[in-house]
Amino acid sequence: MMSGTEPIDDLCATISHLADGDRTRTLAVAESLTGGNIAAALSRAENSGAWFAGGIVVYRPEVKHGLLEVPPGPVVCAEAASAMATSTARLLGADVAVAVTGEGGPQPQEDEPGTVWFGVFSGDHAETRRRRFEGEPAEIVEATTIEALRLFVSTLT
Secondary structure (H helix, E strand, C coil): CCCCCCCHHHHHHHHHHHHCCCCCCCEEEEECCCCCHHHHHHHCCCCHHHHEEEEEECCCHHHHHHCCCCCCCCCCCHHHHHHHHHHHHHHHCCCEEEEEEECCCCCCCCCCCCEEEEEEEECCEEEEEEEECCCCHHHHHHHHHHHHHHHHHHHHC
16 A cells, blocks of 8 residues: 555545435446556445446557547547546446546556546536656556545545
């Protein structure tokens, strides 16, 4: 576990409490870089069957373009993250969706290793943000997973 971060299970417990509050809100995730780690963490949380709609794991650009309606061009960018979050919310019937797309390394493909774009769909629009994480690929995946869970928490509060 990375130092200075909440454990993943603690973040998921907070998400469960927030999502399953007075009005149950459904959550979904679209993952590229993290390969299902976010969905796996959310599925372990208490009462996840009531609020976790599911996740979509997409790696290949053509799948992102086709299934998740990512516009032509790079898939590690704001537009891709926004499309991934919006399409996942629509496909899975979720109130809130978080998407992650990025470069885990060690070699660059579209951007520098550690570059991650997050898309958050809530209400009727999506917002994006870019983060840069340091470390080996496994550390970048863990940092991305934690940041995605934090985005769920901040969106639900």
